[in-house]
Structures are given as C-alpha cells and as structure tokens.
Amino acid sequence: MTSPAAAPLLFEAVLHPELLAEVRRYSGHALLLSGPARVGKQQLALQIAAQENCLHPHSDGFPCGRCASCRAVLVGAHPDLLGVTPRTTTSTGKVARRRIIPVGAIVEARDDAHDYEQHVYQFLELRPTYRRRVVLVEGAEYLNEQAANALLKLVEEPPHNALFVFTTEDASLVMPTIQSRCARLNVSPLSDQRLLAAWPAAPDPELLAMAAGRAGVLQERDKVEAALQDARMLTEALRSGPLSALEAAEALEKRFDTEWHPQALRFVWRSESPAVRAASDTALERLLGALEVYASPSLSFQVFALDLRAAFGEG
Numbered sequence: 001m002t003s004p005a006a007a008p009l010l011f012e013a014v015l016h017p018e019l020l021a022e023v024r025r026y027s028g029h030a031l032l033l034s035g036p037a038r039v040g041k042q043q044l045a046l047q048i049a050a051q052e053n054c055l056h057p058h059s060d061g062f063p064c065g066r067c068a069s070c071r072a073v074l075v076g077a078h079p080d081l082l083g084v085t086p087r088t089t090t091s092t093g094k095v096a097r098r099r100i101i102p103v104g105a106i107v108e109a110r111d112d113a114h115d116y117e118q119h120v121y122q123f124l125e126l127r128p129t130y131r132r133r134v135v136l137v138e139g140a141e142y143l144n145e146q147a148a149n150a151l152l153k154l155v156e157e158p159p160h161n162a163l164f165v166f167t168t169e170d171a172s173l174v175m176p177t178i179q180s181r182c183a184r185l186n187v188s189p190l191s192d193q194r195l196l197a198a199w200p201a202a203p204d205p206e207l208l209a210m211a212a213g214r215a216g217v218l219q220e221r222d223k224v225e226a227a228l229q230d231a232r233m234l235t236e237a238l239r240s241g242p243l244s245a246l247e248a249a250e251a252l253e254k255r256f257d258t259e260w261h262p263q264a265l266r267f268v269w270r271s272e273s274p275a276v277r278a279a280s281d282t283a284l285e286r287l288l289g290a291l292e293v294y295a296s297p298s299l300s301f302q303v304f305a306l307d308l309r310a311a312f313g314e315g
Helices: 017-024 041-053 068-074 120-125 146-156 190-197 206-211 215-219 219-238 242-255 260-271 274-292 297-313
Strands: 028-034 083-084 087-089 093-099 134-138 163-168 183-186
Touching: 017 041, 017 190, 028 041, 028 087, 041 068, 041 134, 041 163, 041 215, 083 120, 120 134, 120 146, 146 163, 163 297, 190 206, 190 215, 206 215, 206 260, 215 219, 219 242, 219 260, 219 297, 260 274, 274 297
Parallel strands: 028 163, 028 183, 083 134, 134 163
Antiparallel strands: 087 093
C-alpha cells in the first residue's frame, strides 16, 4: 500500500472549513486543489479523505479525528487511501532532479522502474474497506502525458465511486484533459490571525512573515529557521569580500534544501532594491537550473556566489 506521508491533521481546528464543507456537497469524482506551496493543500486533501470515511463525524460533518478510520489517515495507513507523489528517479535508475509522475504510477508499465508499490488501477480493483476509496495525486502538474492519459477513463468512471483529489501549485500547468474533469477549489493563504488561532505555539514575527498565511511553513519550523539563518549568513558574507562569499556558498552547498533555501533567500532579500532583487533572483534561478542538469554542485555554488556579489554591487 502506498500512502501519503503522515501529516498533522488539525481536526479540532480545520484551517479551511468552507472548502471542506463545499466538498461534502460535491457529488462528482475528481477535485483539483490549487494554491501556493505549503498553503495547506495536502492537509485539506487528507481531511477530505478522512471526511469521506469517518465513522463518527461531528454534527457539522467534519471528521472526528478519533475513530479507527480517522486515525488510519493520520498515520498514513488507511486501506482506502492511495497517495501518488512525484519521483526523482528515472527508469534507468539515474537520480534525476526534475520530478515526474510516470505511467507506472497509474498502470503496470513494462519500462517502469517499479518505484510505486501499488499502481492506481490495482488499488481501485478492490471495494472500499470503509465507504469510499480516495486517490490523492500530489503535484498533478508532474503527471507525464502517458500517466495523465491513463487516468482519464478512471477519473470519468471510477470503480466503486472512488474519489480523485489532485493538488497543484499552478493549475495552468496541469494537463487540460485532467483539469476539465475536476471541480477546482482554490486553497488560499490564511490571515495571520486565523493562522495563529489554529497554531499551538506562536511563531516569531519573522517566521510568521515568511509563512504569509501558509500553515505548512509553520509545520516545518526547524527547517525554515535553519534556511533563514543560512540565507542571512550568505548575504552578510557577500559584502565581506569574495573569499568570504565563496566560503559561505561552499557551506550553503552542504545544507542546501531546494524547497526552503530559495524561499529563505528571496525572503531575506526582500528589503533590497528592486534591481538587486531582480539580479539576485536571476542568479538563484541560474543555480537551480544548473543543479537540475547535473552540473557540478561545487562549481555551481561558486558561480552563484560571484553572481550574487555582482548583483549586490560588490563584484
């Protein structure tokens, strides 16, 4: 069984109650949740799966979070929930930096690397253990053409009334054939007041500002704070001289997280002039592009440091 990674399900403080309520009124078979990274799409998708199978829902219809079905969703072991996520390994076994959901995630494929324990067709052959089988496709924009085409028939006429929940950061990148078969829900950032009301430990102002209403940023608090510290150190080193900049870039290479460090760098640079921000962002995009095509990481980070020095007028 392939399940989504377990994530905190704030059943007692539903972050997007209006969307969860809207799903209860939906009678179709496919949803497309779109919104910025870490805004809470996965959490909402898991709450939808819980809502579909909860044994003792609250009077408002929200999942209880305590029954056997809800607990199974919480730990990522629900028999009626299949998670499909992008992979970063190609069919040749070579590590790839570009993510993709291959056709082997949907149907058995002769040339697939068997990265998925169970494909979607297998999962939907069985009747639900509780009430409804749910397929959660995280990052629908990473479905390749073969995978998307293989899904079409299933999405139109899913066995046993199954529900598909697709998530994406940019709906325009999802293949039109998938989009046209889904009801679309926009998952928007929360206000700071609403986010703080739902969060047990109030974050510091800088972290709250970087979160910008995205609950998932607070869930990864330690990683985000470490990335912010690295970003500040690199930015300070840029103004200390080329050697300091190169040393800071070398240290950053060892800890670089492609999800959090780019966000942290852009956040730290937010107070710079528009010209500096634009040039720095170009340097960052050049670095990320070099890493995607297997360029030497060490050399790429050295070039990055020098590009940033020039962007900050220190070259």
